[in-house]
Amino acid sequence: MDAIGSVLSSTEAQTSTKTINQDDFIKLFLTQLNFQDPMEPVDNREFLAQIAQFSSLEQSRKIGESISDLVLLNSTSQSLSLLSKFVELNQDGIRSTGTVSAVNFTADGPMLTITLSTGGIIRDARLSQVSLAR
Numbered sequence: 582m583d584a585i586g587s588v589l590s591s592t593e594a595q596t597s598t599k600t601i602n603q604d605d606f607i608k609l610f611l612t613q614l615n616f617q618d619p620m621e622p623v624d625n626r627e628f629l630a631q632i633a634q635f636s637s638l639e640q641s642r643k644i645g646e647s648i649s650d651l652v653l654l655n656s657t658s659q660s661l662s663l664l665s666k667f668v669e670l671n672q673d674g675i676r677s678t679g680t681v682s683a684v685n686f687t688a689d690g691p692m693l694t695i696t697l698s699t700g701g702i703i704r705d706a707r708l709s710q711v712s713l714a715r
Contacts, residue, residue, distance in 0.1 A: 660691035
């Protein structure tokens with residue numbers, strides 16, 4: 582999600598996940614239990630530590646989802662607050678001014694429709710391309 586006037590680098594926009602997810606953790610844990618030596622089972626402390634790691638992983642996942650929801654809510658609020666406002670649009674280094682006339686919500690986030698001062702219309706402007714005109 583974008584914010585007003587923000588510029589995301591390609592590395593920020595495309596963060597890769599190189600961490601273990603909940604399903605992978607469960608599979609790994611169950612595999613470990615299935616192949617443990619019955620004569621020397623997993624130590625109770627080690628077992629409890631792994632359960633604590635699992636719990637921590639689940640909490641981290643929920644926090645991540647909450648943050649994503651909060652960012653979406655923030656970008657939605659910013660977009661709606663721009664309706665009928667005079668803004669400056671920067672698309673590929675070309676600056677133009679106009680008024681936000683509509684907000685369209687897509688899977689990629691809010692997209693703005695801007696009626697330019699010259700009379701033209703630009704659809705699907707991203708929130709990051711827009712700043713309030715002075």
